[in-house]
Each structure stands twice: as structure tokens, then as C-alpha cells.
Amino acid sequence: MRIAIITGASSGMGREFVRHADRTGGFDAIWAVARREERLHELAGECTTPLRPVVLDLSAPSSIDELHRLLEAAAREAGLAKVDDEGFSVGLLVNAAGFGKFGSFRDLTRSETDTMIALNCCVPVDLTQLAVRYMCKGSRIIEVVSSASFQPLPYMSLYAATKAFLLSYTRSLRWELVGTGIHATALCPGWVRTEFAQVAKDTANPTAVRHQQPSISASTAVGWSSFINACNLPVATCSPFTLVQRIFSKFVPNPVVMAIWEGIRRI
Numbered sequence: 001m002r003i004a005i006i007t008g009a010s011s012g013m014g015r016e017f018v019r020h021a022d023r024t025g026g027f028d029a030i031w032a033v034a035r036r037e038e039r040l041h042e043l044a045g046e047c048t049t050p051l052r053p054v055v056l057d058l059s060a061p062s063s064i065d066e067l068h069r070l071l072e073a074a075a076r077e078a079g080l081a082k083v084d085d086e087g088f089s090v091g092l093l094v095n096a097a098g099f100g101k102f103g104s105f106r107d108l109t110r111s112e113t114d115t116m117i118a119l120n121c122c123v124p125v126d127l128t129q130l131a132v133r134y135m136c137k138g139s140r141i142i143e144v145v146s147s148a149s150f151q152p153l154p155y156m157s158l159y160a161a162t163k164a165f166l167l168s169y170t171r172s173l174r175w176e177l178v179g180t181g182i183h184a185t186a187l188c189p190g191w192v193r194t195e196f197a198q199v200a201k202d203t204a205n206p207t208a209v210r211h212q213q214p215s216i217s218a219s220t221a222v223g224w225s226s227f228i229n230a231c232n233l234p235v236a237t238c239s240p241f242t243l244v245q246r247i248f249s250k251f252v253p254n255p256v257v258m259a260i261w262e263g264i265r266r267i
């Protein structure tokens with residue numbers, strides 16, 4: 001039994017990853033994780049692969065324990081103690097649940113900052129550490145990061161910092177996975193047309209970041225990152241603009257990049 005676990009499945013890129021896994025994955029089941037149950041049931045109706053809605057608020061620390069319990073139970077139910085491609089395995093993990101908030105340190109509440117750190121950093125790490133124990137040769141991990149990880153971004157400071165954390169984690173995880181046949185990739189797109197901006201604007205300073213172009217579709221981000229992951233490459237930027245940003249931010253000092261961003265975010 002080979003399953004896919006996809007968080008953030010009720011919307012945006014997570015939902016597209018579910019559709020993509022359904023079309024191409026060869027999974028016996030897809031576990032779709034999010035809080036909005038009705039969206040997961042709608043998605044289940046679209047898929048030919050059995051979809052298991054896993055309704056969880058991942059910002060609650062007990063949610064990873066719950067996923068652990070579900071995985072153990074599924075392996076037991078399948079009657080397969082062995083974790084390999086003939087037994088029970090997690091063939092794909094996509095950590096897409098996450099959010100950002102526009103505004104300075106003055107504009108964000110402690111609850112917003114703590115939940116952002118939990119969801120963008122702790123959850124992908126905890127879930128990866130858990131799922132990798134059920135993975136085998138050919139399994140795949142996609143951490144949904146962001147081009148925000150390439151440099152500090154004032155007025156999206158904490159968001160960019162959480163994504164820099166996740167990019168660093170994914171890069172070193174890849175080294176630790178060498179020889180296992182498990183591919184891990186950081187998906188680092190620029191703006192993607194999802195509900196992200198709507199959530200990010202719901203702060204005390206919604207216009208702190210005005211410019212959200214150029215943008216790509218969620219299906220482009222998912223298709224491209226799946227291809228990059230199949231090639232076992234570390235980072236998927238998904239557009240020429242973001243690739244240039246990635247290279248530029250490696251060579252240009254941070255204060256210069258932040259000064260350019262200061263102009264862009266006001267347009």
C-alpha cells in the first residue's frame with residue numbers, strides 16, 4: 001500500500017498537488033490534510049484515487065501525534081509491518097500548508113507570528129521526520145517554500161525568515177537522504193495565484209505589500225516542481241523571473257536587494 005500525504009489540500013498549491021497525484025501518482029490512497037472539511041470532500045469527489053480527508057488544525061501540536069497515530073493504524077490495518085515498496089509506504093509527502101502576513105513587526109499579533117512559525121517551520125519539519133520513517137526508494141518529498149526564502153523581505157520579515165529556515169532544512173535533508181533513493185525538493189515560486197494574498201492581507205496593515213506580480217498558476221508550480229523533484233534537483237523556482245531573483249540574491253548584498261524590494265512593494 002503506497003500513500004501520498006498532502007497538507008494544505010483544501011486550496012491553492014496543496015489542492016493542485018492532490019489533483020496531480022491523482023492523475024499521475026499511482027497511489028493507493030491520498031491523505032488530504034486541511035481544516036476545511038467540506039473542501040476536502042469536494043476534492044474527494046473529483047479524484048479517482050481514494051482520498052482520505054484528514055481534518056486537522058496543524059498549528060495544534062497534537063496534530064502531528066494524530067497523524068502518527070493514523071499512519072501506525074493504516075500500516076497495521078494493511079497487515080504490513082514492513083516499510084518498503086511491497087509493504088506499506090509513504091510515496092509522496094507535500095508540505096503545502098502555510099501562510100504569510102503583510103505588515104511590519106508593529107502590525108502582527110503574537111498569535112499571528114507564533115502560528116506562522118509553527119505552520120511554516122515546525123509542522124513541515126515534524127511531518128517530514130515522521131513520514132520519512134515510512135518512506136522507501138522512490139519516495140518523494142516536496143517542501144513548499146517560496147522565493148521569499150532567498151533574501152530578507154521587510155514587511156514580510158517573519159514570513160521570509162520562516163521560508164529561509166525551510167529552504168535550509170530541505171537542502172541539508174537532501175544530503176542526509178543520499179543513498180536512500182528518496183528525493184527532496186524545495187518548491188520556491190514567486191507569487192502564485194491562490195488564496196495566499198487574501199490571507200496575507202488580513203492584518204492591521206493590508207497594503208504594506210501592494211505589488212504581487214508577475215504571478216503563475218498553482219498548476220504551473222505543481223507541474224514544474226514535480227518534474228524538478230523527479231530529476232532529484234534541490235530547488236524549483238518555476239519561472240524565469242524567479243530564477244533570476246534566485247541568482248541575483250546570491251550575488252547582490254542583502255541591503256541592495258531590500259532597497260529594491262522597498263520600491264517594488266509600494267508599486
Ligand SMILES: NC(=O)c1ccc[n+]([C@@H]2O[C@H](COP(=O)([O-])OP(=O)(O)OC[C@H]3O[C@@H](n4cnc5c(N)ncnc54)[C@H](OP(=O)(O)O)[C@@H]3O)[C@@H](O)[C@H]2O)c1
Nearest residue numbers: 008010011012013035036058097098146191192194195196
Ligand atoms: N501563493 C503564493 O504567492 C505563494 C508563493 C510562494 C510560496 N507559497 C507558499 O505555498 C504554500 C501554500 O500556499 P497557497 O499559495 O496554496 O495558499 P492557500 O491557497 O492560502 O493555501 C493554504 C493552505 O494551507 C492550509 N492551512 C492554513 N492554515 C492551516 C492550519 N492551521 N492547519 C491546517 N492547514 C492549514 C489551508 O487550509 P485550511 O484553511 O482549510 O486549513 C490551505 O489549504 C504556503 O506555505 C505558502 O507560504 C505561496
